[in-house]
Amino acid sequence: MSRRVTLVLVDRSGAVLGALPPYEVPMPWWQEVADVVDGARQHYGVDVTVLRLLRASRDAPNGGEVVYLAELSGAGTPSMVGVDARDQPGADERRAPWxxxxxxxxxxxxxxxxxxxxxxxxxxxxxxxxxxxxxxxxxxxxxxxxxxxxxxxxxxxxxxxxxxxxxxxxxxxxxxxxxxxxxxxxxxxxxxxxxxxxxxxxxxxHVPGDGRYAADTAERDALAGDLHRVQLRSVPDLDQLIAVGLPDLRAPWLADRIRAVIAAHAPDDPALTALADGLDARLAAVAECGLPDTLVHGDLHPGNAIGARDARMIIDWGDSFAGHPAFDILRLADGDASLIGSWAARWRSSVPGCDPEHAIALLRPVAALRHAAVYAGFLDRIERSEHRFHAADVPYWLDAARALL
Missing domain, CATH: 3.30.200.20 (Phosphorylase Kinase; domain 1)
Structure with a gap:
């Protein structure tokens, strides 16, 4: 799968100059633009900076025909074609500064x-x-x-x-x-x-090494161990981190966020409404399992680690929040019971008397709803032309939560 890219070019003032004829790039992922920039240089001899997505032929990532707005950032007057009326850049108050x-x-x-x-x-x-x-x-x-x-x-x-x-x-x-x-x-x-x-x-x-996307179970378990050390160390500093901006998704705030998403996106769904009604009691039962709230990475998967098999760093902390540490292992394990078991053993060793397995069982549908809330929050705060990056994720995670009840 690849992308067929069209660039609508503007100058530094934002004036539309025209569009480059379409060209193919090998990487299908819409947000990755290094090969888009290289393609403009190779095919048309111009330097550009990609600004944002304007339109795509598919309703969700990736591949297909993709139209970007790009700034002509160097000398050159390439042969251009007319700009489709759908691709005239407009204003949006939620637009990112870049x-x-x-x-x-x-x-x-x-x-x-x-x-x-x-x-x-x-x-x-x-x-x-x-x-x-x-x-x-x-x-x-x-x-x-x-x-x-x-x-x-x-x-x-x-x-x-x-x-x-x-x-x-x-x-x-x-x-x-x-x-x-x-x-x-x-x-x-x-x-x-x-x-x-x-x-x-x-x-x-710079962090030397590669993204650990292909990590096997043993390496993912080591990554979980890395984060366990971070989470234990964060416990006494959690209020300090919240004071400097870390989002607070401990039980009361998490419950409010999830109820709002269900009310907005699935108000007539009886299963999810029942879960929302019982959420405070469920989270109180989670608290009785005895694990502390910690710094949570929020999107812990092997691709968010860079390095080598035996040594890595965890990157992309933008999704992080204060909350229950089980959310990270549920994301990383992706159904692998052995990783859940190792995670639980670490917590029983660090917090004698806690019940990690019961916390996991209670939080499985809550974790899916938290993901739905994350993507709903993105949609509320990003410009309209880029909604298709995330629009399919909200119903996906609502369906996943329903399946776990």
């Missing part, structure tokens, strides 16, 4: 200033991702001093070191505070936060 013309340049300028303060020069920014949940660039940098490459105006050495710029929406702004806490208390468990700035900007040190 999705506007000039927004990426402002973020890259901020990153270059922070790196200059550290004695490093950016020699090449490479756009990696652009969608409603984040914008990501890899910056190839060199240290000041030493012999200069021919194309560099200043003296630099040639030992290149990647650094990462990530920009997130306001509802993920607490990621900086969580990374800062992790760096102070458990260095090496997450990427080093080099700087944080306005509009959700993060400057992150």
């Amino acid at each position: 999705a506007e013309p000039g927004g990426p340049a402002a973020t890259l300028g901020w990153a270059a200033e922070r790196l200059a303060e550290r004695g490093r020069l950016v020699v090449r920014p490479v756009q990696q991702r652009a969608w409603n949940l984040s914008a990501i660039w890899r910056l190839d940098t060199v240290s000041a001093g030493g012999p200069a490459p021919a194309d560099m105006p200043e003296r630099v050495d040639i030992a290149r070191e990647p650094v990462w710029v990530k920009q997130v929406p306001q509802f993920f702004a607490h990621e900086a505070a969580v990374l800062r806490w992790l760096g102070d208390t458990l260095p090496g468990t997450a990427p080093e936060l080099l700087a944080a700035g306005p509009h959700g900007r993060l400057l992150l040190a």
Whole structure:
């Protein structure tokens, strides 16, 4: 599966210049744009920055015909075609700052200033991702001093070191505070936060290795062990983390959020309505199982770990919240009973007398409803043209919760 991409080009002021004829890119994932940028350069000899999705032929990701808005960021006057009337960029008050013309340049300028303060020069920014949940660039940098490459105006050495710029929406702004806490208390468990700035900007040190998407059961169990150490350490600092922005999804607030989602998306569903009515009692029974509330990653799967089989860091803390630690193992285990068993054994060792298995049994449908609430929250806060990234997720997770009752 691939994408057939059309780019509607604008200049820095936002004026529409025209559209590039469609071209194929190999990666199907709509939010991944490195090959979109490369394709514009290879096919039409222009440098662009992808701003946002305008339209797609499919109702949900990925693949198919995809139309993006892109800013022409370099010299060149490519041969363009007319812009489809459906693809005229409009205004949306919920638009992310990196999705506007000039927004990426402002973020890259901020990153270059922070790196200059550290004695490093950016020699090449490479756009990696652009969608409603984040914008990501890899910056190839060199240290000041030493012999200069021919194309560099200043003296630099040639030992290149990647650094990462990530920009997130306001509802993920607490990621900086969580990374800062992790760096102070458990260095090496997450990427080093080099700087944080306005509009959700993060400057992150490079983490060597690969995403651990293909991790087997043993490696996923080790990842669960990594997070267990983080969660135990977070218990005494949880109020401090909430004070600096970590969302609070402990029992009362979680129950309110779930009831609101059921009322908005499934008000006539008797099974889910009954669950909503009994949610306070269910969560009280969870509390009686004796596990503490902790820092929860919120989207713990192997792809959110980078490194090697025997050593990794956990990335993407934007979904994190204060709440029950079982939510993470339910996401990571994905039905693997052996991982649930190992997780339960760790908690029984750390908190003698607790009942992790009963907590898991009570929280299975609640975890599915929490996912529905997460995606409903995205839809409430992102611009309309990008709703198709998440619209199918709310009914999916409501159906999953119903199946678990």
